[in-house]
Amino acid sequence: MDSSALLRLRGVVKKFGDFTALKGVDLDIVEGEFFTIVGPSGSGKSTLIRLLVGMDELTEGSIWLRDGRIDETPANLRPTCMVFQSLALFPHMTVGQNIEFPLKLRKEAPAARRARAEELLDLLRLPRSYYDKRISQCSGGERQRVALARALAFDPEILFFDEPLSALDYRLRKTLEKELKDLHARTGKTFVYITHSLEEAMVMSDRIAIMKEGHFEQIAVADEIYSAPVSRFVAEFMGEVNLFGLRADDAGLITSDILKIRAGVAVDNLDPGGHGLLMVRPEYVRFAGDERAFDFTLTGTLHGEYALGSRIQYEIETTGGMVTVEKLREDRLNASEGEQVTIGFDRAVTHFIREAT
Amino acid sequence: MRTLDRKLGLLSSLPLAVVLVVSFLAPLVVVAIFSVMPQKVFSLTNMPDFSSYAVFFDQGYYKSLLWSLGMALVSTVILLVVCWPLSYAMAKVFKKFTLVLTIAVVMSLFVSENIRLFGWVLTLMKGGLIEGHIRAWTGVGFDSPLYGVPIIVFGLVYVYLPFMLFPLAQGIAMVPDDTRQAAYDLGATRWQVLWQIEVPLAAPGIVVGSLLSFVLAAGALAESKILGGQAVIAIADDIETAFTFGQNWPLGSALSMILIVIIGGLALFGVSKVDLDAIMGRKR
Amino acid sequence: MPTSRSTRIVLYVYGILVIAFLYLPLVSVAFASVSRARYLSFPIKRYSTKWYGEAVESSTVSELLTTSLTVAVLVTVISVVVAFFGALAFARYQWRYRTTFQKLILLPIFFPQTVLGLALLMWFNSLGIIPSWKTAVVAHLVWIAPIATLIVSIRAYSFDPALEEAARDMGAGTWTILREITLPLLMPGMVSAALFAFLLSWGNFPLSLFTTGADSTLPEWLYAKMVSGYSPLVPTLGVMSVVGSFLLILTALAVAWLLRTNREARAAQN
Numbered sequence: 001m002d003s004s005a006l007l008r009l010r011g012v013v014k015k016f017g018d019f020t021a022l023k024g025v026d027l028d029i030v031e032g033e034f035f036t037i038v039g040p041s042g043s044g045k046s047t048l049i050r051l052l053v054g055m056d057e058l059t060e061g062s063i064w065l066r067d068g069r070i071d072e073t074p075a076n077l078r079p080t081c082m083v084f085q086s087l088a089l090f091p092h093m094t095v096g097q098n099i100e101f102p103l104k105l106r107k108e109a110p111a112a113r114r115a116r117a118e119e120l121l122d123l124l125r126l127p128r129s130y131y132d133k134r135i136s137q138c139s140g141g142e143r144q145r146v147a148l149a150r151a152l153a154f155d156p157e158i159l160f161f162d163e164p165l166s167a168l169d170y171r172l173r174k175t176l177e178k179e180l181k182d183l184h185a186r187t188g189k190t191f192v193y194i195t196h197s198l199e200e201a202m203v204m205s206d207r208i209a210i211m212k213e214g215h216f217e218q219i220a221v222a223d224e225i226y227s228a229p230v231s232r233f234v235a236e237f238m239g240e241v242n243l244f245g246l247r248a249d250d251a252g253l254i255t256s257d258i259l260k261i262r263a264g265v266a267v268d269n270l271d272p273g274g275h276g277l278l279m280v281r282p283e284y285v286r287f288a289g290d291e292r293a294f295d296f297t298l299t300g301t302l303h304g305e306y307a308l309g310s311r312i313q314y315e316i317e318t319t320g321g322m323v324t325v326e327k328l329r330e331d332r333l334n335a336s337e338g339e340q341v342t343i344g345f346d347r348a349v350t351h352f353i354r355e356a357t
Numbered sequence: 358m359r360t361l362d363r364k365l366g367l368l369s370s371l372p373l374a375v376v377l378v379v380s381f382l383a384p385l386v387v388v389a390i391f392s393v394m395p396q397k398v399f400s401l402t403n404m405p406d407f408s409s410y411a412v413f414f415d416q417g418y419y420k421s422l423l424w425s426l427g428m429a430l431v432s433t434v435i436l437l438v439v440c441w442p443l444s445y446a447m448a449k450v451f452k453k454f455t456l457v458l459t460i461a462v463v464m465s466l467f468v469s470e471n472i473r474l475f476g477w478v479l480t481l482m483k484g485g486l487i488e489g490h491i492r493a494w495t496g497v498g499f500d501s502p503l504y505g506v507p508i509i510v511f512g513l514v515y516v517y518l519p520f521m522l523f524p525l526a527q528g529i530a531m532v533p534d535d536t537r538q539a540a541y542d543l544g545a546t547r548w549q550v551l552w553q554i555e556v557p558l559a560a561p562g563i564v565v566g567s568l569l570s571f572v573l574a575a576g577a578l579a580e581s582k583i584l585g586g587q588a589v590i591a592i593a594d595d596i597e598t599a600f601t602f603g604q605n606w607p608l609g610s611a612l613s614m615i616l617i618v619i620i621g622g623l624a625l626f627g628v629s630k631v632d633l634d635a636i637m638g639r640k641r
Numbered sequence: 642m643p644t645s646r647s648t649r650i651v652l653y654v655y656g657i658l659v660i661a662f663l664y665l666p667l668v669s670v671a672f673a674s675v676s677r678a679r680y681l682s683f684p685i686k687r688y689s690t691k692w693y694g695e696a697v698e699s700s701t702v703s704e705l706l707t708t709s710l711t712v713a714v715l716v717t718v719i720s721v722v723v724a725f726f727g728a729l730a731f732a733r734y735q736w737r738y739r740t741t742f743q744k745l746i747l748l749p750i751f752f753p754q755t756v757l758g759l760a761l762l763m764w765f766n767s768l769g770i771i772p773s774w775k776t777a778v779v780a781h782l783v784w785i786a787p788i789a790t791l792i793v794s795i796r797a798y799s800f801d802p803a804l805e806e807a808a809r810d811m812g813a814g815t816w817t818i819l820r821e822i823t824l825p826l827l828m829p830g831m832v833s834a835a836l837f838a839f840l841l842s843w844g845n846f847p848l849s850l851f852t853t854g855a856d857s858t859l860p861e862w863l864y865a866k867m868v869s870g871y872s873p874l875v876p877t878l879g880v881m882s883v884v885g886s887f888l889l890i891l892t893a894l895a896v897a898w899l900l901r902t903n904r905e906a907r908a909a910q911n
Binding site: 055090 | 541
Binding site: 401 | 655656662663667670681682683684724726732733736742746748751752754755757759763764766767780798815841844845847851860864867868876879882886
């Protein structure tokens with residue numbers, strides 16, 4: 001066990017009747033990190049966070065905060081705080097009363113509470129005059145900040161976030177993503193964040209955990225998840241990716257049903273008799289004039305061209321299905337639909353995902 | 358569309374409005390006028406005087422009013438305490454059982470109040486369902502709790518329970534689950550969540566339920582007569598007597614007006630504070 | 642915090658106890674109706690159903706039933722029609738006095754019925770109308786029409802105005818819209834309202850007492866006998882009245898369930 005781990009999960013299982021939502025989860029979260037759990041709906045991330053906060057009970061396993069076991073402690077006694085998707089601000093109280101609520105529960109004096117509330121308003125970049133404002137009069141972004149201020153008020157060890165930005169429009173989301181990252185840096189607290197958007201996770205997190213059907217597929221830093229995914233699921237979770245089957249016969253010769261492979265190309269961790277997926281991102285695939293220009297090449301017909309703002313996406317129909325190529329707008333290809341094209345890429349820009357035999 | 362809505366709205370309201378003007382407003386006006394007629398007359402064509410109101414104070418009718426209001430208040434408070442756990446459960450805890458409970462309670466409302474109160478007499482009287490069986494099995498009998506003030510309050514609580522239960526459940530249903538959970542998460546105890554979050558947010562339901570129970574109990578008659586044996590006289594009882602045995606319509610009207618003003622005032626005040634659309638589950 | 646298991650059990654038990662408490666008096670009444678003795682005491686020595694026989698044969702009883710039934714049916718029909726329009730005014734149309742209207746129609750519900758009954762008596766008298774079962778209908782309407790309106794309004798709230806607007810867009814006039822679109826959509830609420838109206842009128846006592854004049858409804862008779870001149874027919878008629886109400890409700894629920902399953906089966910076929 002990592003001794004600097006703040007929160008540790010060991011063998012956490014959660015069952016609802018016959019359905020197992022969490023299948024034996026192990027996890028270490030380091031103090032001060034911004035840890036994000038990403039996964040599609042139904043993957044179990046909401047269930048997991050409810051267990052961590054104390055709103056539900058485990059079926060099996062344990063949860064440790066430093067050296068103390070906390071899975072049997074009720075939510076109101078845990079030194080953690082959750083920011084809900086709906087924010088759950090108290091509609092019958094003002095901004096100031098919302099922020100001071102946890103302090104009032106802990107019997108702090110009015111003057112001390114007020115001082116702390118004003119400190120938090122400053123930290124969250126809200127004007128001090130908002131203290132007496134009604135929640136109903138605040139905008140979406142302002143309410144987010146009030147919710148954050150309230151969560152930080154009693155100085156919890158860990159802050160949990162349950163998809164707080166999913167309901168917001170693009171502009172606001174982008175602004176708040178940066179602010180959350182900034183807030184994390186300034187407060188130094190441990191943030192555990194869940195979302196279904198990997199893009200959001202990549203912007204803010206130190207480490208990311210990809211969750212699928214009740215267990216973690218991969219836990220790593222953003223770059224690693226992007227360039228070295230451990231499975232097809234993780235690879236495809238990002239969006240556009242091209243995957244080709246590769247196999248090695250007993251002599252170690254690498255073959256593919258779809259790609260033409262240049263002689264001498266080596267793929268480490270593809271053992272004799274093994275197989276797997278070769279992954280290449282659309283932005284690394286090139287249009288080739290010549291089949292021998294790259295380590296891996298194939299031909300196909302240009303199926304479609306899609307303009308996506310600063311980039312253009314091409315879909316090439318091949319014997320192995322659709323291949324996606326991405327180019328910058330300025331490097332636009334001069335070809336028309338139905339034309340034959342050759343595409344290729346080198347080993348260096350690929351990643352090999354080994355599959356169990 | 359707006360002007361069409363306005364026209365249609367006004368037109369649609371007419372049938373009910375006509376019914377109410379003819380059978381609610383008009384009779385009340387008659388009561389008001391009668392209340393200032395001289396004692397014991399039966400026509401409206403006399404010179405007004407306030408003798409009936411004087412009688413209210415002189416002959417102690419105010420005592421009945423105070424008893425009725427007092428008992429109504431006590432029963433409302435008891436109802437709040439008794440119904441809160443059940444209303445809470447109906448709104449937040451029970452799933453299918455809420456429907457069962459609702460149907461059971463509503464069906465009991467369809468049974469005439471008289472029959473139900475009579476049933477309590479049969480149950481609680483000496484030789485009744487409870488005392489009779491206990492005496493037969495153990496040889497020990499006890500006096501019936503009937504014919505006193507506590508049993509009247511009991512009757513009021515019994516009859517008006519549904520009128521507190523359902524509005525209260527509606528009010529509690531309006532408390533968002535997230536908000537409750539956030540309060541716990543921030544460190545609140547069960548008691549703190551109740552008083553600082555649930556009660557304030559369920560306020561519309563609390564107001565409607567309390568108002569309904571209080572107002573109906575204040576004007577109640579059967580409980581004090583059937584269960585209480587008239588240990589105290591409810592104001593509604595006095596009103597009825599003035600009209601029938603007393604043959605004194607002006608007195609009855611004056612007593613009615615006093616009751617109407619108090620209850621009507623409370624009702625209007627309470628109803629004006631509540632957003633009816635929200636509590637009735639407006640979707641848009 | 643999810644409710645703990647023990648709390649849930651306590652709450653379920655509490656709920657069941659409250660239901661038992663609500664129905665306990667009816668149990669006593671049921672027992673009393675089958676006691677052979679003329680004057681009631683428990684434990685019952687001898688059982689008999691002779692009172693039921695007497696009730697069925699009595700002409701007083703059939704008169705009472707006819708009066709109660711006539712009043713209830715009329716009140717139901719009128720209430721439902723009034724409630725249909727009233728609910729639209731309450732919940733559907735945005736018009737200037739809507740909130741005032743909402744609050745005003747609640748007033749009769751909050752009103753002590755005894756006082757209302759007496760006020761109506763005076764009102765009829767000053768108009769020179771002799772009270773009879775017809776005036777009782779008017780009296781019942783005061784209280785029951787607003788309740789019916791509220792019940793239909795609940796349904797009207799979840800009604801999507803876009804449906805009516807689409808119909809208008811296609812050329813339908815107001816009456817057509819009300820008939821073809823609004824009415825069918827509000828129908829479930831109107832059926833509930835009809836059920837409530839019937840049963841509330843059937844069991845009503847205070848309003849009937851003062852406004853039926855020489856005629857008498859069943860609850861009036863029961864009250865008179867309870868207070869003086871006890872007759873063993875009282876619990877008997879009480880039970881019959883209750884059983885009748887329950888049968889009506891069960892029939893209504895059964896019909897509703899049948900209609901729904903029928904509709905679903907037909908939809909599945911198409």
